[in-house]
Amino acid sequence: MVEILKTSGGVPQKKISLFGLTCLAIGLTIGGGVFVLSGIVGASVGRYLPWLYGVAAIPMFLAIAPVAALGTIFPASGGNYFYPSRFLSPLVAFLGIWFFIITASLGQMPLFCISTAKFLGDFFPISTKILSFLILTFFYLLNLFGLRFVVWIQTSMVVLLVLGLLAFIGISIPTYVPDLPTESEFPGWKRTLYGISLLTFTYFGSNAVVEFGNETANPGKSLFRAFLLSFPIVTILYIGVAYAVTGYLPKESHLLSENPVTESAKILFPEFVYSGFILFCPVLALGTSINGLFLILMSSSEFVIEDGIFPKFLKRRFFLPSSKPILLTLFFLLPVFGLVSGWNLETLASYSTLGWLFLFVPLLIVFLRLEKKIKEEQRIPFPISRKFLRTSAYFGLFFILLFIVFLLNDLREEGRLFLLPFLFLSGLVYYMIRKRYLLRKYPSEKPFYWNQDELIKTNFRRNDHE
Numbered sequence: 001m002v003e004i005l006k007t008s009g010g011v012p013q014k015k016i017s018l019f020g021l022t023c024l025a026i027g028l029t030i031g032g033g034v035f036v037l038s039g040i041v042g043a044s045v046g047r048y049l050p051w052l053y054g055v056a057a058i059p060m061f062l063a064i065a066p067v068a069a070l071g072t073i074f075p076a077s078g079g080n081y082f083y084p085s086r087f088l089s090p091l092v093a094f095l096g097i098w099f100f101i102i103t104a105s106l107g108q109m110p111l112f113c114i115s116t117a118k119f120l121g122d123f124f125p126i127s128t129k130i131l132s133f134l135i136l137t138f139f140y141l142l143n144l145f146g147l148r149f150v151v152w153i154q155t156s157m158v159v160l161l162v163l164g165l166l167a168f169i170g171i172s173i174p175t176y177v178p179d180l181p182t183e184s185e186f187p188g189w190k191r192t193l194y195g196i197s198l199l200t201f202t203y204f205g206s207n208a209v210v211e212f213g214n215e216t217a218n219p220g221k222s223l224f225r226a227f228l229l230s231f232p233i234v235t236i237l238y239i240g241v242a243y244a245v246t247g248y249l250p251k252e253s254h255l256l257s258e259n260p261v262t263e264s265a266k267i268l269f270p271e272f273v274y275s276g277f278i279l280f281c282p283v284l285a286l287g288t289s290i291n292g293l294f295l296i297l298m299s300s301s302e303f304v305i306e307d308g309i310f311p312k313f314l315k316r317r318f319f320l321p322s323s324k325p326i327l328l329t330l331f332f333l334l335p336v337f338g339l340v341s342g343w344n345l346e347t348l349a350s351y352s353t354l355g356w357l358f359l360f361v362p363l364l365i366v367f368l369r370l371e372k373k374i375k376e377e378q379r380i381p382f383p384i385s386r387k388f389l390r391t392s393a394y395f396g397l398f399f400i401l402l403f404i405v406f407l408l409n410d411l412r413e414e415g416r417l418f419l420l421p422f423l424f425l426s427g428l429v430y431y432m433i434r435k436r437y438l439l440r441k442y443p444s445e446k447p448f449y450w451n452q453d454e455l456i457k458t459n460f461r462r463n464d465h466e
Contacts (some may be wrong), residue, residue, distance in 0.1 A: 025208050030165075
């Protein structure tokens with residue numbers, strides 16, 4: 001899970017292995033979405049649900065493949081900020097990270113904690129908010145022990161989660177052998193496209209590999225391989241779970257319940273086994289997502305702090321050399337505020353979905369610009385065919401923009417767009433104030449400028465050395 005390598009100075013350096021990185025990607029991808037969206041989409045598409053999960057994987061694979069390739073070309077920590085800031089625009093990069101950090105911290109993470117607490121309600125009969133706070137605190141304390149320990153815990157949880165889902169699929173499908181849906185059951189193209197658009201959100205976490213370039217052993221090979229391993233595993237599990245929950249539906253039926261995964265498990269298993277299913281499937285899925293969000297938020301801030309846009313003191317380690325306690329505490333307090341504020345967490349979580357999409361757009365543009373810039377250079381280690389990756393980037397960009405339009409329209413129809421301009425405006429104001437401060441304090445430096453050609457030459461030297 002974690003390899004210990006030697007740096008040039010002979011100092012041991014802990015690195016995430018291919019297996020550990022694959023588990024990180026799986027854990028960040030399989031969250032509460034498969035347990036929530038299966039009911040939302042299944043209620044309108046019935047026994048076509050497994051097919052929609054399969055179709056939804058195609059545009060997300062095309063969108064994520066070029067992003068994962070960036071990690072192979074230029075391994076870096078916090079790739080969601082690093083690549084756009086160096087090869088597109090520091091302002092665009094910062095606004096994307098700012099929006100993602102705010103919405104994920106105030107919306108997505110508190111919502112995951114509340115959902116986990118509801119699943120654990122039968123085991124711990126206390127207030128949902130108190131239990132949510134305890135869950136958040138547990139993962140906060142866990143991350144104080146540093147990357148090596150957290151990766152080991154995350155990997156262990158993912159292995160148990162995958163085994164739990166495979167057991168559920170393996171027992172459920174033979175019990176309720178699913179028939180192929182009939183043509184008369186087809187829900188129509190409007191419902192089908194709506195369902196596919198929603199289900200694409202369940203694949204977002206697979207781009208997490210781009211965040212851990214510097215922390216990964218042999219990133220030139222492992223980053224893309226981790227994506228190629230994790231994405232099919234997640235897709236197979238999603239389709240398998242969808243078959244498992246639609247197998248008992250009679251023909252011509254669209255009566256999938258609001259929580260089909262847990263309800264079908266309750267029908268299938270005796271009470272004791274069902275309790276184990278809750279702990280090993282939905283609870284672990286949400287737990288790996290909470291833990292993964294801590295990792296992503298910490299990694300995404302790495303170069304934002306390095307560039308001086310976030311204050312340098314956030315990186316101070318004090319007596320905890322394996323972690324950054326000040327920054328981690330900040331990412332703990334923001335979700336706590338989300339839990340106690342009484343805000344509409346569903347709206348902020350929807351914004352967080354937008355945040356993931358907003359990160360994709362500049363990354364895909366960067367890939368296209370970078371691939372064109374170094375088209376004749378053979379020392380850049382593209383993991384697969386450049387032509388395929390370039391085509392994937394164009395298709396991925398089209399699909400991502402389409403999903404953004406769809407989600408914005410959905411938020412507009414529900415009257416939930418009011419906070420969106422404020423979040424971007426607050427990030428813009430902060431950025432301009434901080435930029436002015438840095439330029440005044442360091443007049444001889446150029447803190448918001450990077451030499452792209454020098455970065456590429458440095459990468460050539462690294463590849464030649466390897």
